[in-house]
Amino acid sequence: MRRDALTVVLISPRNPLNIGAAARALSNFGFDDLRVVNPYEKAFHEAVSAVGGAAVLRAARSFDSVAEAVADCHTVVGTTAIGNRHLEHPLHGLEAAGGLIRGAPGKTALLFGSEKFGLSREDIAHCHWLTRIPTGDQTPSMNLGQAVAVTLYELIRDPGQPLPAPDRRKPVSGSDAEQLTVMLLDVLEASGYTNRIVATSTGRKVRQFVRRMALTARDAPLLLGILRQILWKIRQGG
Numbered sequence: 001m002r003r004d005a006l007t008v009v010l011i012s013p014r015n016p017l018n019i020g021a022a023a024r025a026l027s028n029f030g031f032d033d034l035r036v037v038n039p040y041e042k043a044f045h046e047a048v049s050a051v052g053g054a055a056v057l058r059a060a061r062s063f064d065s066v067a068e069a070v071a072d073c074h075t076v077v078g079t080t081a082i083g084n085r086h087l088e089h090p091l092h093g094l095e096a097a098g099g100l101i102r103g104a105p106g107k108t109a110l111l112f113g114s115e116k117f118g119l120s121r122e123d124i125a126h127c128h129w130l131t132r133i134p135t136g137d138q139t140p141s142m143n144l145g146q147a148v149a150v151t152l153y154e155l156i157r158d159p160g161q162p163l164p165a166p167d168r169r170k171p172v173s174g175s176d177a178e179q180l181t182v183m184l185l186d187v188l189e190a191s192g193y194t195n196r197i198v199a200t201s202t203g204r205k206v207r208q209f210v211r212r213m214a215l216t217a218r219d220a221p222l223l224l225g226i227l228r229q230i231l232w233k234i235r236q237g238g
Contacts, residue, residue: 005107006155007033008148009069011123012114014040021145022112023053023060029152034060035069035109066111066126071175074106076211078119078127079151081141088208090129097131098154106171110151115144125207126174128214170217180220181207183227190234 008026013019013036026034034056036044044062063069070076077097078089092100101108111127113119118141124130133142133150142150172180184206188194194202215223 003031006031007035007073007107007109009035009037009109009111011037011066011111011119012039013144014115018115018144019044020053022148023056025145025149025152026056027053029156031152032056032059036060036062037066037069038064066123067178070109070126072107073109073174074171075104075108076111076127076174077101077108078111078124078130079147080119080130080132087130089124089127092129092131094131094133094154101155112144112148122204125204128211172215172217172220176220177210180223181210183224187227187231190231
C-alpha cells in the first residue's frame, strides 16, 4: 500500500504514551501521515520525544475539527469496539477492511477515538464505513497504540488474495463532501425543514447521508450548483 494513500487521525488523545505508540506504529509499518484533532496539548508535546516515532510526531499536524483533518481524504473509515451503541454505518471486519482500503482510490483516513470514549456520534458522521478488531467480549476495547498497530499491520500484510478491481472514478474529497453537507443544511433550513431543536441531530444525519451517496469528484460541482439555485430561489420567495 502506498505511504501517501493513508493517514491516521487520532481524535482527542489524552495519554502521551499512547500518542507515541501510535506514531511508532506508523513508522514500523511504513506510514508517516499522522493527524491529531483537539489533543490535550501537554500530552501532545510530551509525546514528541517518543522512541521510534519522533520523526512521525514532528511531522504530525493538529486540527481543530474532524472535518478539517479529513478535508483532502476521499474515504474515511472509523474504528469502533461497538459496545452498546447502535450503528448506522456499514461495519466490516478488519480483514475485509484491509482489502477495501488497499483497493480504495484516492486517500483514506483511519479515525481512532479518544482512549476514554472512542469515536463520538459526531465523529462517526464523517465516516463512510466502520471497522473493528475482533477482540474478546470481556475486554472489547484496545489500548490506542495497540489498535493503531494491529490495524496498520492488516493493511500491509499479504492476504494471499487478489485485490478487488480498483474503482477508476475519483471520489469526492472530504472538503467537497463537507461543503455539500453545509449547503444542503442551508437549503433545509431555508425551506423550513429544520429548526433549532433538531438542528444537531439533522446535521449529523445529513452528514452521514452525503457520505453514503458515494459521490464522485465530477458529481460535486453539479450538485452544489443545483443546491445553490434552489437556495437562491427560496430566498427570492420562489
